[in-house]
C-alpha cells in the first residue's frame with residue numbers, strides 16, 4: 349500500500365517511509381492511496397479476535413512492507429503495557445449509553461494506543477536501518493507524555509516535546525518532565541499549543557533540517573497515529589449487540605481532530621457506523637464548523653480540559669481532502685486561503701454523519717457531577733465534554749479519553765472525590781526538568797541541533 353500527500357506534490361511512499369517522514373515534504377499529510385474496503389465477511393472474521401490480533405489484522409492492509417510475524421510481534425509488545433485485560437473496555441451506563449474507556453495505557457490517556465505502537469515501530473526502524481532518530485512533537489498535555497513513554501529506554505532515540513508552559517495540567521507536566529531520562533527534552537514554550545504546532549510544522553517542512561537530523565513525528569500528522577486509533581473504534585463496534593451496530597453514534601472529545609477522523613475513516617472503509625459527535629470545549633472552532641459551515645480560527649482560551657485547547661485542528665486537512673473529492677490542488681488553494689485569512693466557508697462536509705456539541709468551563713464541573721450522581725461514573729474533564737447532550741434515539745458510545753486522576757483538582761471541586769493513580773503518585777516525589785525555549789522555529793532548531801543524536 350502506498351501513501352500520498354493531501355497536497356499532491358510529494359512522491360507516494362510505502363508505509364515505513366511515510367511513518368518515518370511524518371509530515372509530507374509538500375506540507376501536506378499522508379493518507380492511504382486507496383482506503384481498503386472491509387466486507388461483511390471481513391468484519392465477521394474480525395469479530396473473534398482479541399485486541400492485538402485485531403490491530404494486526406487491520407494493519408495488514410496498510411503496513412504491507414513489514415512482514416506478518418514482525419508486525420504481530422511489534423503489536424503484541426505495544427499492548428502488554430495496558431493494565432486492563434480488554435485493553436479498551438466498554439462500560440454500559442444506561443440502555444442507550446456506553447463508555448469506551450481508552451485510558452488504561454501507561455500514561456492514562458487514549459494517546460497510548462498509537463504511541464506505544466509508534467514507539468515500537470521506531471525501535472524496529474532504528475534496528476533495521478541502523479540509524480538513530482530524533483523525535484519531535486508538540487503537545488497540549490497527553491501526546492507528549494505518551495510519546496515519551498513510548499520511547500523511554502529505546503536505544504538510538506532522543507525525544508523533544510514542545511508544550512505550552514503553564515497551560516497543561518500539573519500531573520501532565522510531571523509525566524513529561526520527571527522521567528529522569530537523559531534523552532528526553534521537555535521544552536516549555538510561551539504561548540498556546542497552536543503556536544507550538546505551527547513551529548513544529550515549519551521545522552518538519554524544512555527538508556534539510558529534517559533529513560540531517562533524522563527527525564520523526566509523533567503527532568497525528570503521522571499517519572500511523574490515525575490508523576492505530578481506527579482500531580479501538582473497530583474493536584468497540586464489533587462488541588456492540590448486532591441489532592444496534594448500525595445505529596451507533598460515537599461521541600468524541602475533540603481538539604486536533606485526529607481521534608474523530610480515525611473513526612470517520614473507518615466508516616469510509618465500510619464499517620457501518622451511523623455517526624460521530626464532535627464534542628469540543630470552549631475552544632469551539634469545530635463545533636462552529638459542524639453547526640454553521642464556517643471554519644474560523646479564534647484565540648485559544650485556556651480551559652479545564654487543557655488537552656483540547658486547540659483552534660487550528662491539524663487533521664482537518666485530511667478530512668478536507670476527502671471532502672473536496674481528493675482534489676489536492678483544491679486542498680492547496682483552501683489551505684493557503686486559510687493560512688492567509690484564518691477562515692474558510694465549508695460547503696460540502698458530511699453533515700449527515702457529523703453532529704457537534706460544545707461545553708464551556710462553567711458546564712464541565714456540573715456535567716462531571718451529574719454523570720457521577722446519575723451513573724456513579726467519574727469522567728475526566730475532557731470526557732465530560734462528550735456527555736453534554738445525547739440523541740435519545742441512538743446508542744451513544746462516549747470515548748473516555750483520559751483517566752480522571754490526571755485532573756484531580758477539577759474532579760475534587762466537582763464531586764468532592766480525589767481520584768488517584770499509583771503511577772501519578774510516584775511522580776510527585778521526583779524533580780521537574782524542563783527547558784524553556786522561545787516558540788519560534790529558529791529557537792527550537794537551535795535547541796535540537798545542540799542535543800540531537
Ligand SMILES: Cc1ncc(COP(=O)(O)O)c(C=O)c1O
Nearest residue numbers: 490602603604605606607655749
Ligand atoms: C484527553 C484528551 N481528550 C481529547 C483530546 C482530543 O483529541 P484529538 O486532538 O485527536 O481531537 C485530546 C488531545 O488530543 C486529549 O488529550
Ligand SMILES: N[C@@H](CCOP(=O)(O)O)C(=O)O
Nearest residue numbers: 487488489490491567568604
Ligand atoms: N491533545 C493533544 C494535542 C496534540 O494532538 P495530536 O493528536 O496531533 O498529537 C495532546 O494532548 O497533546
